[in-house]
Amino acid sequence: MRITPNNAGLGARVEGIDLAQPLPPAGHRTILRALGQYGVLCFPGQDLDAPRLAAFGSRFGDLEVNVANLFHAPGHPEVMILSNERDAEGRPLGLNDAGQGWHTDMSYSTEIALANVLHAKRVPVRDGRPLGSTQFRNMHAAYDDLPAEVVERLEGRVAIHDFSKFWDMMRQRPGSIRGPLTPAQRAKKPPVPQPVFRIHPITGRRVLYCNPGYAMHIEGLERGESDALLEYLFRHQSQPKYLYGHAWAPGDLLIWDNIGTTHNAVADYAADEPRFILRVQVMATLDYAALAA
Ligand code: OGA
Numbered sequence: 001m002r003i004t005p006n007n008a009g010l011g012a013r014v015e016g017i018d019l020a021q022p023l024p025p026a027g028h029r030t031i032l033r034a035l036g037q038y039g040v041l042c043f044p045g046q047d048l049d050a051p052r053l054a055a056f057g058s059r060f061g062d063l064e065v066n067v068a069n070l071f072h073a074p075g076h077p078e079v080m081i082l083s084n085e086r087d088a089e090g091r092p093l094g095l096n097d098a099g100q101g102w103h104t105d106m107s108y109s110t111e112i113a114l115a116n117v118l119h120a121k122r123v124p125v126r127d128g129r130p131l132g133s134t135q136f137r138n139m140h141a142a143y144d145d146l147p148a149e150v151v152e153r154l155e156g157r158v159a160i161h162d163f164s165k166f167w168d169m170m171r172q173r174p175g176s177i178r179g180p181l182t183p184a185q186r187a188k189k190p191p192v193p194q195p196v197f198r199i200h201p202i203t204g205r206r207v208l209y210c211n212p213g214y215a216m217h218i219e220g221l222e223r224g225e226s227d228a229l230l231e232y233l234f235r236h237q238s239q240p241k242y243l244y245g246h247a248w249a250p251g252d253l254l255i256w257d258n259i260g261t262t263h264n265a266v267a268d269y270a271a272d273e274p275r276f277i278l279r280v281q282v283m284a285t286l287d288y289a290a291l292a293a
């Protein structure tokens with residue numbers, strides 16, 4: 001395996017490995033360490049079907065079945081399909097607006113995610129340039145730069161994260177195919193507390209774990225103070241120095257750290273510019289400090 005960091009603070013390309021083959025323990029450890037260090041790993045030129053993608057992802061933790069579970073690969077509820085394409089009858093093939101807004105996957109869940117794994121099959125291109133990039137922000141660096149008084153004010157505090165914040169925001173967009181959450185879906189995903197700062201299980205360093213997609217308010221603070229602090233944190237983490245954008249190519253398999261980064265899908269392509277991506281969400285269910293050691 002050759003790992004080439006791109007020197008943006010986030011992101012590295014990993015070549016010389018075929019992820020459709022079973023991953024040996026040494027390769028597993030190398031990938032985990034690199035994930036902690038670089039946050040976003042791109043393995044170009046891969047070709048995995050749904051079961052092989054699930055097999056690769058499940059080496060890193062239990063795979064999540066999305067609560068809304070609108071679109072998944074046949075026979076694989078854990079393999080979600082992200083796409084703006086439609087079948088011959090006009091039915092959507094996938095979720096067409098995944099992640100279009102800054103967020104961290106699964107922060108609305110008591111059990112958090114380690115990583116998301118996306119494998120691009122079709123990528124929109126216009127005038128020779130790929131569209132539909134995925135952007136990331138570095139939450140190790142964002143934590144490191146926080147002023148001491150902000151850290152002090154937030155030390156030991158939790159924020160309440162709510163799945164419906166992002167869902168309802170996406171639903172209001174023109175052309176959304178998301179329906180209202182059913183009472184059963186709502187009941188499965190009640191608002192949950194998450195520490196504002198947490199120790200990253202691979203790096204052992206502190207990260208800012210508070211994203212604008214799901215964080216509603218900081219528990220135990222009066223609403224005005226909570227709103228002001230959240231606004232401060234969201235503005236702080238939006239500085240360009242923390243940003244890294246991934247421009248997709250078909251065959252890319254991207255694995256990103258869902259504890260030490262936030263991300264956003266850029267919606268700059270049209271309905272007739274096809275994008276098709278397979279995805280598995282890896283929950284943080286293993287002892288990563290031990291596995292990466
Ligand atoms: C996701 C997500 C981004 C993208 O799958 O969680 O945010 O670019 N996707 O598709």
Ligand code: MN
Pocket residue numbers: 098099103104105263
């Ligand atoms: Mn996401």
